[in-house]
Amino acid sequence: MPIKLIVTDLDGTLLNEEKLVSRANIEAFHIARKNGIAASIATGRMHLAAAFFGREIGAQVPVISCNGAMIRSIDTDEKIYEKYIDDDAAAEILAFLIKNNIYCSWYIGKNRFAPYFSWDMFSGYHTVKNFDLIEVGNNYKAYTKNVTQIVLRSSTDRLPAYIIRHLQEYFSGAVKLQQNTGYTIDVTPPDINKAVGLKYLADYLGIAKEDILVFGDGDNDIAMLEYAGISIATANAIPAAKKAASFITDDCNNDGVAKGISKVLSAAFPK
Structure with missing residues (x-):
């Protein structure tokens, strides 16, 4: 099976x-690229993070963020x-969360919003350069249209x-x-998952799903793992993700993605 695109989740995977x-x-993505294989990201994070880590692995095609609700170019x-x-649901949800003192952030296009900024709420973003957001205070009602995702x-x-x-x-x-x-917890449009985003990206690139290799570990990766021609779950993945995958690789702390790519490329390009 010729692999033309590798797509990886971020947290717990890449x-x-x-x-x-x-x-x-x-290095594994560099080797894949030399073999004519494109790379992308599919994450529940916002576009900024998807693009940042996409650049780290040398991705040259658009990346998927917000659990499949957004696809944008990297550069x-x-x-x-x-x-x-x-729009009405987004406004009601934000009003409910803010009234009940639940911290939330949300995304409109490439912009990120929250009542206020706190690194305690974004501990996983210290490695993303230029991370920031727009602090709206109680003026959230001006930012409730075309919301792709809300995160509690x-x-x-x-x-x-x-x-x-309640939600x-x-x-x-x-x-x-x-x-x-x-x-x-991520709040998304009702008919969105990473497989939806991946299918749109594949159609955009003219790549069949059989020619896609994906990596994941969580519940929001399952649909994507089931969709792709070859799917690999990390050893630290939840049981349902492992069940959906073609096979299991090492965990995210031991270069699981690199080992998975090496195994697939060794079969596709035997020496």
Whole structure:
């Protein structure tokens, strides 16, 4: 099977626990590129992070962010595809979260918004250069149109169950809750996942799904793992992600992505 595109998740997959890309992982993508294979990112993070780590692995095609709701180019941030939460639903959700003192950030285009900035809420972003956001205070109502994703965040305590229950019950059909870590949860348009974004990117590039290799570890990677021709889960992946994958590689702290790429390329390009 000729591989033409490699797409990797970030946290728990390409990135180690220090939120860095290992030298071995970077080198593996370099070797893939020399064999004519393109690379991209598919993450629940915002476009800024997807583009930043995409550049680290030498990606030259657009990257997928916001769990599949956004695809933009790496260098010019050109919009390729976007899907939005209903404007009224976004406004109601933000009002509910802010009223209940739940910290949240949200994305409109390539811009990032939050009532205020706190590194405690973005501990995984210290390795992303030029990370910032627009602090809106209580003026959030001016920033509720064309929202691709809302993220609930807590730095210490788990997110209250009643908050999640309210979102699931009151906004059923209007949004989807993804990547629930207990301390963060992503709120996306209802018909969005990484497979949707990957299919759009593949069509845009003219690449068949059979010619795509993907890597992932979490619940928001499952649809993508099931979609691609070859899918690899890291050893630290959740059981459902491992079940959806073609095979398992090493964990994210031991160059799992590099080892997975090496295995696939060894089969595709035997010496």
